[in-house]
Amino acid sequence: MTAQPVILAQTRAGVRTLTLNRPDRLNAANDALLLTLTEELRLADADPAVRVVVITGAGRGFCAGQDLGDVSGRDMTFTEHLRATYNPLIRAIRGLSKPVITAVNGVAAGAGASLALSGDIRLWAGSASLIEVFSNIALVPDSGSTWFLPRLVGYHRAFELMALAGRVGAQDGLRLGLCEHVYPDERFADEVQAYAERLAARPANALKLTKQALNFALTTTLDQALDREAELQQLAGDHWEHEEGVRAFKEKRAPEFVREG
The missing domain is CATH 3.90.226.10 (2-enoyl-CoA Hydratase; Chain A, domain 1)
Structure with missing residues (x-):
């Protein structure tokens, strides 16, 4: 068997x-x-x-x-x-x-x-x-x-x-x-x-960075968390997900955060 x-x-x-x-x-x-x-x-x-x-x-x-x-x-x-x-x-x-x-x-x-x-x-x-x-x-x-x-x-x-x-x-x-x-x-x-x-269906890159930010903030100071947020926000803002989210907001439609391939 x-x-x-x-x-x-x-x-x-x-x-x-x-x-x-x-x-x-x-x-x-x-x-x-x-x-x-x-x-x-x-x-x-x-x-x-x-x-x-x-x-x-x-x-x-x-x-x-x-x-x-x-x-x-x-x-x-x-x-x-x-x-x-x-x-x-x-x-x-x-x-x-x-x-x-x-x-x-x-x-x-x-x-x-x-x-x-x-x-x-x-x-x-x-x-x-x-x-x-x-x-x-x-x-x-x-x-x-x-x-x-x-x-x-x-x-x-x-x-x-x-x-x-x-x-x-x-x-x-x-x-x-x-x-x-x-x-x-x-x-x-x-x-x-x-x-x-x-x-x-949510923005995968943004959630990845959010998880990183929360894990970091759990064991650090407020000042260090603020600095880390600023760094991660730049990474999020440079990603195509952010562009799609802003475009969808302006076009008054649901954003599409899943791309094939």
């Missing part, structure tokens, strides 16, 4: 959907899944036909975190494992030149929670939930959770969620700012695709 791929990749209308495909394990991550997902992100970044990337899960879970059976008995330290697998993945998502949507279709636990929070846009199904489960096995949140979560909910709420490993359901996730939208399970895949296609 041929083994199923750990990542399913599909492109439609400029949207590359990468599906974690270990549904029998709630898409718990092993090395193959993490390394393949990182490579698929690299390929998507290099493909001019791809304007938006969606990361989601097969079956009823998004990602249950690390598959502990995959690392049991391995001659590798925690530090070595993170630096070889999860850290490159999170860096690839945050450094991608295209918007990344994390479409959380079920439970996102442990490192799966970190993955869920790493997207530029986070869309949740009604049955989705997030659990910073690390403390249940006396470990420290990793894969970016200590960076993402307090920036979304503040230090104290982040510490409570991490210390007590409380489950956050979809509506609470929306209230806390852990996701931008919640959709009913039965419409989730269609709603995610429709949202991604709307994003894919």
Whole structure:
């Protein structure tokens, strides 16, 4: 019997959907899944036909975190494992030149929670939930959770969620700012695709530069952010998208930011 791929990749209308495909394990991550997902992100970044990337899960879970059976008995330290697998993945998502949507279709636990929070846009199904489960096995949140979560909910709420490993359901996730939208399970895949296609129709170069500006501003001073904005604005203004946007405004029509070829 041929083994199923750990990542399913599909492109439609400029949207590359990468599906974690270990549904029998709630898409718990092993090395193959993490390394393949990182490579698929690299390929998507290099493909001019791809304007938006969606990361989601097969079956009823998004990602249950690390598959502990995959690392049991391995001659590798925690530090070595993170630096070889999860850290490159999170860096690839945050450094991608295209918007990344994390479409959380079920439970996102442990490192799966970190993955869920790493997207530029986070869309949740009604049955989705997030659990910073690390403390249940006396470990420290990793894969970016200590960076993402307090920036979304503040230090104290982040510490409570991490210390007590409380489950956050979809509506609470929306209230806390852990996701931008919640959709009913039965419409989730269609709603995610429709949202991604709307994003894919936006000016790709401008969104790439916007992502760069936001990533820079998160860890710098106001003066440095102002200087960086000025530099990036010049790059945006010199691009054909800006000319098209101004022309469309003057002609009172919708701009066309997608060009073939």
